[in-house]
Amino acid sequence: MDYADEKIIEAMNQYKTGEHGDIETGIYLKEQLFQFERQEFYDGKFSVMLPADFKDMPLEAAKFKYPSEQRPKIIKTNEEGDINFTFNLLEEVDFETKFVKEAKDGLYNIIKRLQPANVFYESKEEEIADTLVGWFEFKSHGLDCKIYQLMYCMPIGGKMLQGIFNCKYADSKLWKPIFLQVMKSIQDNTKEEQDA
Structure with a gap:
């Protein structure tokens, strides 16, 4: 039995006891194993651990799911298109950790005002890898079901x-x-360039 097989069995056994593994070892979820790999975006400015088998959402599907022309530039999705990870680096916006709370609260208020039927839950700021991320979660209404959304913002290379x-x-x-x-798991690779 090789190392990968041991990790799969470990993840499956954790699932049986109520634990699901983690993105480093793999996550066994609803009888499916999700392996994660580090992927780089925006010419290597940042990297993040994502499910290895998630693909770029096709443009037509992205236009339907995110009808605004300001839709995220990067949308990684599963085969069914119902689990999504999106990333948008706003390179025209200068941004530092001191602006995170204000930006997060601003996004929260805009969405609450534009979509008052949404139900909002947790909202917070957290330190990760020597920076700050602000995030909040809410339930919105899709065409055929309710959608859970976790929105975040953080500085990457200013x-x-x-x-x-x-x-x-x-x-x-x-x-x-x-x-x-x-x-x-999001890493700002521009910090390594500045330190070099």
Whole structure:
């Protein structure tokens, strides 16, 4: 038995005891194993751990799911298109950690005003890898089901990284801990360039 097989069995056994593994070892969820790998975006400015088999959402599907022309530039999705990780580096916006709370609260208020039927839950700022991320979660209404959304913002190379992780609301208890792990895995590679 090789190391990968041992990790798969370990993840499956954790699932049976109520634990689901983590993004480093793999997560066994609803009888499916999700392996994660570090991927770089925006010419290597940042990297993040994402499910290895998630693909770029096709443009037509992205236009339907995110109808605004300001839709996220990067949308990684599963085969069904109902679990999504989005990333948008706003390179025209100068952004530092001291602006995180204000930006997060501003996004929260805009969404609350534009979509008053949404139900809002936790909202907070957290330190990750020597920077600050602000995030909040809410339930919105899709065409055929309720959607769980976790929206976040943080500085990357002095610019604003903004994104959303979402899934069916019925799966939110399973996916929220994974979304938080993925968010906390975001690394600002521009800091390494500055330190070099």
